[in-house]
Amino acid sequence: MTDIVSSILGPLAEKLASSAVEEIQLVCGVKDDQEKLKNTLEMIQEVLADAEQKQTKNEAVRRWLSKLKDFCYDAEDVLDEFEAVALWRRARSTERSTLRRKVRYLSSWPSNSIFQFKMAHKMKELRKRLDGINEEKTQFNLLSNVQEKTIVPRRETHSFVPASNVIGRDEEKERIIKLLIRSDDGGAGKIAVIPILGMGGTGKTTLAKLVYNDDSVNEHFDHKVWLSMPVEFEVKKTIRDIIESLGDKENSDRLEKLQERLRDLVKDKKCLFVMDDVWEMRREDWVGLRDLLGGVSEGSKVIVTSRIKSIAEIMGTVPPLHLANLSEEESLTLFVKCAFDQGQEQNHPDLMVIAKEIVGKCGGNPLAVKTLGCLLYSQKKNRGNWERVRDSETWQLPNDTLTSLRISYDLMPSYLKRCFAYCSIFLKNQEFFNLDLIQLWISNGFIQSGGNNQELEEIGRQYLEELWSRSFFDVVMEDYPFLSFRMHDLIHELAISVAQTESSNMKVRAQDISPTTRHVSFPDPPLLPKDEVSRCLSKLSGVRTIFLSERGSSGEFFLERCISRFKHLRVLWLEESSFDQLPSSIGGLKHLRCLSLRCNFNIKKLPKSICELRNLQCLDLVGCTELEELPADMKNMISLRVLWINTKQQRLPESGIGCLTSLRWLSIGGCDNLEALFDDIQSLTSLRKLLITFCPKLASLPQGIKNLKALEDLWIVDCENLRLPEGESNEPSSMSRLLSIRFKGLPELVSFPGWLEGSTSTLERIRIEDCPNLSELPEWLQNCSSLRELEIKKCPGLTSLPQGIKNLKALEDLWIEDCDSLRLPEGESNEASSMSRLQTIRFKGLPELVSFPGWLEGSASTLQKIRIEDCPKLSELPEWLQNCSSLRRKVEIKECPGLTSIPDGVRRIATLTELRIIDCEGIEQGSDVEEEDNSE
Structure with missing residues (x-):
């Protein structure tokens, strides 16, 4: 972790210069120390890039960086103390109503002479310590302002692989070959590009080799070029590599000459280029190379393998093939091939039982399977060794295996x-x-x-x-x-x-935990004896994160020890804990930013001291079903950004949550008794997400909800008695930044409130489900120019959609399900306003659907997935379906008895991997589509 010191040092310098820290340091008389620290940090920052590069070969530099990292953490803790006092002053000063009281208060704040002396001493110690670190650096001859760069070995690949050595990639191979041999190009005369994506070790290169060496591919292309791509893409080098792969040479180093030679070599030739292991590609570089290859014959193709999704987005002309993991059967076959000599597995039935369990841990990753198989081949079929590998929480993997993956990290x-x-x-x-x-x-x-x-x-x-x-x-x-x-x-x-030692999981490293560990996870303390837990905790001092998932009685002991020992905790995650009460000493964790009590089914009250956590940014009380009430002084938790609450209260009080002006996320859920929210909700001027779920007695929302102008996501789910506040669509206070709306399980919802209309230009997602009395959607829906997803499910009272729905040109996903009375608006297929970006259509449970509306034809070139189910009156599929060249995965038609045929061309769509017709009795027997009677 010494390679990330720069990411710690920068924020530390910013914190040192913050106004809050400067305010308190001035009072404590440490301004000079602050300035000297800042100047020394700047000097160290200048040589940091050079140090991080030299540490790979110089152990002394690595130790120096480790020392600097520990200093940064300790300095952060001290500066946090200054910020905590500044927050305390801010919170208390707002409580004073007169100038006289404020003056009297400020003269008696906790920063008395003892506090001032203590903090002044800490700052002087930090300055001396950093001076020593700065002086020590002189022995390393570090250079200033060296450009940060990452040096990784180039992973050079070749195009040959014996087909007999490859397990489980036949389906993917045939799919890619099908795409290669079809005649179409990448559109507008551009060369077609097929991306293969997957994490390291999934077999992207192996699959590309299989395709590259296939006989049908050899016959189809005039030229084939395999390019093992460098980490940093260079147009000139790539062009030269292509020229040399084609058996030619260009002596000139001028880009223009190289381009000219390449164009001559590929002109009117049908070519296949494989660009293996692409790490970096700027759009402008790819466009330049692609245009150079534009002179090739029609039908030329490029295969790109990469671990990075954005590469596929920049280069691909068809949806990427995400390489799936091997099945358990395929994984076992590969493992046996690596772990045993041919046929010898039959002599070791006991090891085969263990092998199946080991393979299950590999998750279908070919690299993991091969690595462990080869590792165990050398273990002389010793059952004990095999069991140790099976039972180990960590695998002692060979260096070259992690090195293959580490490249991704280094970059x-x-x-x-x-x-x-x-x-x-x-x-x-x-x-x-x-x-x-x-x-x-x-x-x-x-x-x-x-x-x-x-x-x-x-x-x-x-x-x-x-x-x-x-x-x-x-x-x-x-x-x-x-x-x-x-x-x-x-x-x-x-x-x-x-x-390294930065984080530690007690299930893995209980014995050898390092004193410098900052983040610790205790997944199952009951599995560790109390004395061992105590011994682990006693080694540590600077812990920032404690993760505890505990269901036993030792939790209270453990928690008390953590609170008393780790005063600089930032995260205390107590998911599924079972203690009845939180210790009042929790209020002493002045640096705590995140506290999760999620799914504690026993806790009934929170201590008053929790409201003293003025640095707390996230409080998670989801699933605390026995919590009787929220603390009265929550308004003092002025840094809260995220709040998840579960309470038995009937009403949330005024001047509580409504005072938390830093709040970004508010989730109120599982409150069985809640009848009303707080009326000052409009004071939450920074609120971005509001989720109200499973509150069956909640009858109304505050009128001020429509004044939440920063709100981006509004979810109201399973509130069976709730009526939304009404309002006119032209109200100046209407929301204007909403991105998503989800209404589900709202029997009282008849129509959308008018105050939502202010978000027509920003809404991207609308999801409506199980609203039986919803009779109409608003006419302004057709003006939602940014809407990408529209989902309407289980709304039996809905009879029609606005005619203008066909004008939703940004729509990508249309899902309509179980709307018994709904008729889709009609329209001609050649309407200029037809949708042109739609990717997914899902129609289910629509008894009134007879045929596809014509305005869907505009999406023929973009549709990727179609699923039609339980539409008994649907009698035909549109002819334009056979023009859907982007269809991938599958088209599924299920339980449509009125359907008698499908367009012939659908079966010939190259990207389509599966066409499923299930329980459609009307399909003619002459069709070559197999009918299935099983459900998905």
Whole structure:
């Protein structure tokens, strides 16, 4: 973790110069120390890039960076103390109503002579310590202002692979060959590009080799070129590599000459180019190279393999092939091939039982399967060794295996490295949520505002998306705004490797925990003896994160120890804990940013002292079903940005939550007794997300809800007695920044309130479900120029949609389900206003649907997925369906007995992998589509 010191040092320098810190330091008389610290930090920052590069070969430099990192953490803790006092002053001063009281108060604030002396001493110690670190650096001859760069070995690949060595990629191989051999190009005369995406080790290169060496591919193309791409893309080098691969040479180093030679070589030739392992590609560089290849014959193709989603977006002309993991059967076949000599597995039935369990832990990743298979081949078929590998929480993988994955890490910017390494606190195969991870990053100071007024949560979302784009995370569940992820076991191993002593999971490292560990996870304390837990805790002092998932009686003991020992905690995550009360000493954790009591079914009250946590940014009380009431002084928690509440209260009081003007996210859920919210809700001027769920007695919302002008997401779910406040559409106070609306389980909803109309230009998602009395959608729906998703389900009272729905040109996903009385608006197929970006159509349970409306034809070139189910009167599919060249995965038609045929051309769409016709008795027997009688 010494390679991310720069991502810690920058924020520290900013904090040192903050107005809050300067205010208190001035009172404490440490202004000179502050200035000297700032100047010394600037000097060290100038040589930091050179130090981070030299540490790979110089152990002394690595130790120096480690010392600097520890200093940064300690300095952050001291500066946080200044900020905590500044927050205290701010909160208390707002409580004073007269100038006289304020003056009297400010003269008696906690920063008395003892506090001032203590803080002055700490600042002097920090200055001396940093002076020593700065002086020590002179022995390393570090250079100033060296440009930060990452040196990674080039992974050179070749095009040959024996087909007999490849397991489980036949389907993907045939799909790509089908795309290669079809005659169409990439549109507008451009060469077609087929991206293959996947994390390291999934077999992207192997699949590309299989395709490249196939006989039918050899016969189809005049020239084939395999390019092993460097980490940093260079147009000139790539052109020269292509020329040399074609058996030619160009002596000139001038780009113009190279381009001219390349054009001559490929002119009117049908070519296949494989660009393997692309890490970097700017749009302008790709456009330049693509245009150079424009002189090739029609039908030429490019295959691109990459771990990075944005590469596919820049280069691809068809949807990328996301390489799936191997099945368990395929994984076992590959494992046996690596772990045994041919046929020898039959002599070891006991090891085969263990092999199946080991393979199950590999998650279908070919690299993991091969690595462990080869590792165990050398273990002389020793059952004990095999069992140790099976039962181990970490795999002692060979260096070259992690090196293959580490390239992805090394190429990250430093701010992402810190965020990724933090994920090592999760257990193997643990599912985690986007919103949780972002709050954990924010609470630990990993996310810094870029100075462009961008919300921290939005920056965190971008970080997470970038890690997912780089194939570090796999999406498990997606339900906007919620996403859940997992890391593959190999990626988890990488996270543990790069985190080093920064993070520790007690299920993995209970014995050898380092004193410098900052983030600790205790997944199951009952599995660890109390004395061992105490021994672990006694080694630590600077812990920032404590993760505890505990259901036993030892939780209260553990919690008391953590609170008393770790005064600089930023995160205290107590999910599924079982204690009855939170210790009042919790109020002493002045640095705490995130407190989660999620799913504690026993806790009834929170201590008053919790309201003293003025640095707290996230409080999660989801699932605290026995919590009788919220603390009365919540208004003092002035830094809260995220609040999830579950309470037995009938009413949320005034001058409580409504005073939390920093609040960005408010979720009120599972409140069985709640009848009314707080009337001062309009004071939440920074609120972005409002979720009200499972509140069966809630009858109304405050009128002020329509004044939440910063609101972006409004969710109201399963509130069976709720009536939304009415209002005119032209009210000046109407919301104007809403991005998404979700109404579900609202029997009293008859029509949309007019005050939502102010968001017609910003709305991107509308989801309506189980609103039986909803009789109409607003006419202004047709003016939602940014709407991308429209989902209407279980609304039996809805008879029609606005005629202007066909004008929703930005719409990508249209899902209409179980609307018994609904008739879709008609329209001609050649209407200029037809949709042109639609990707997904899902129609289910629509008894009145006879045929597709013509205005859907405008999406023929963009549609990727179609699913039609339980539409008994549907008698035909439109002819334009056979022109849907972007259809992928499958088209599914189910339980449509009136359907008698499908357009012939649908079966010939190259990108379509599956056409399923299920329980459609009217399909003519002459059709070559197999009818299935099983459900999905």
